[in-house]
Amino acid sequence: MTIRTVLVTGGAGFIGSNFIRHLMANHDYNIINLDKLTYAGNLENLKDVEDNARYRFVQGDIGDAEVVGELMSDADAVVSFAAESHVDRSIEDPGTFIQTDVYGTFVLLEAARQAQVERFLHISTDEVYGQSIGDQRFTEEDPFRPRSPYAASKAGGELQCHAFRATYGLPVVIARPANNIGPYQYPEKAVPLFTINAIEDEPLPVYGKGLQIRDRLYVDDHCQALDLLLHKGELGEAYNIGADNERNNIEVVEAILEMLEKPKSLIRFIEDRPGHDERYSMNSQKIRALGWSPEHDFEAALEKTVEWYKTNRPWWERIRSGEYRDYYERMYGRRLAEAKPYEEAG
Template sequence: MKRILVTGGAGFIGSNFIHYILKNHVDLEALVNLDLLTYAGNLENLHDIESNPKYYFVKGDVRDRNLLETLFDEYDFDTIVHFAAESHVDRSIETPELFLTTNIVGTQILLDAAKQHWKIDNKDKYSREYRKGVRYLQVSTDEVYGALGATGMFTEKTALSPNSPYSASKAGADLLVNAYHETYGMPVNITRCSNNYGPYQFPEKLIPLMIYNAYNNKTLPVYGDGTQIRDWLHVSDHCAAITTVLESGTVGEVYNIGGNNEKANIEIVRLILNVLGKSESLIEHVKDRPGHDRRYAIDNTKITTELQWQPAYTFEDGIRETIQWYLNHNEWLERVTSGKYQKYYHDMYDRASEKNNG
């Protein structure tokens, strides 16, 4: 793992992963961040490492075959970590085609570029021999499994049953990654994580949105009754788990990454209000979104027993640290909650509230 291509590295998890790798891997030769800088891509997330001689930023699209060819020729990657994806469920309901092209077609083009450069004999379609030490890792989500009832947990053997255009596009991408392993012998892994939280998360997601609104005494829009349950994973723990899979994971395997922190959305909202000393009267229940899964929960037994990874953060410590980070970076929040995001916010939440009250 000396020459890494990170796609979507200006986003929330991708930027945290880049910080993690540059801090913890002294033998790294080059890390290239390929990002199209759409609404959630923010180079401010990486401002403090811009001058690192091992770090290179390239603005571009994973669907651009010619660009990928150029980057592979120039940097000779041995590792790919594919974060780049449209990732917000509400946006996928509004514009599903964008999610299909970015998340599925983009993944296929990236896989193809890796296969062309890593396979030893591309002329032999039956050959399954690749350069030593290369690895492609697909960063996926527990949402591909669908929803759970009141009990049970997702394992790596759980059937895929996505319920939104977003999760369907991620499931399709996962199936392509598996197909490239089974058909071409490509050395791949897939990781499926639970809900992440932590620094640099774009404030359309639950935790940073609620922190921002509460701090500014705005209403906190909560879908339905707010009892949707998620397993919460600190992004630093996620980055450590991805690195563990890259270094020790069995080729072709899927690894679930969970934080062992099941919380209802309304519980998190109330906790944030309590920490900030704000009234629960700021909570506003809005019309639930279509196809909203009620509960996710990750069984991370495989990665903890086979690869000896464990989450380091308790939710109580992690959420307080996260709230403090956003309070300390209020200017960052102000900059990313302007312009196009404000129009989206109105379309998603104000409109839902109007429907709910109409």
């Protein structure tokens, strides 16, 4: 496989921007970043690479076959991040998720087939498995049981990748990563939301009793894993990418408060998300057998993340003054007014 140009979709988002930075630093590829710049896309995430001669940004929708077809003819490989990515927003507006995560993925695959690209790395999610019960740790062979509109849309996108492999021989590889944390994550997501609210001495809205368990993967470790899969992943195969850093939300919140030296009295227990998955847990032996392992344990990953939000206030202040403010009010206004403080909830 000879890669000269990589088409990255969704590169202005959280993981995509970190991955573009990783790719530029570790390879001499040309990179085309196709991103629609939804509320989650932010070109500030890529300020340090925007003038690099090997980097090109194109604003466009992965569902637009004309734009996608044109860019695909210049690409040898595709790394596809573009998606609507937030579960809570999928509960409010599932149609947008079908449009991008399912239909958009189809448009990319079809264009990749026509252009005969050499590699198509698709970023799926651990949420396709649904919630793990008891000690269940999902392997790549486990069935899909998505429970949110987001997870179902991601499952729909991924299944098409497998179909394009089986039917047309498209050289696809699939990544199923756990929850990422790190720089440039939009503050609607749990860790930046809690961190920024704590910095601002605002209440931290925790769903239910905060007992849901997630595995927290540091975004740089994820980028290393994706680099490996792009070059060494077996065609047609899916790979779990977990860090074995499982913690429940209340443990995460307490760790953030401790790092920032803020009181637990900022915690509020709010009405839970409908259908909230209790736990995601994956066995990642398959990618570890290829030679990857995460460098950050939970504490190191969280410390680096919290430190970044502490020192990059202008980045999140600009976001919080825009669309985010309305979203936050819709999502948390009433729930916070009815919330239980930390002491009472027990």
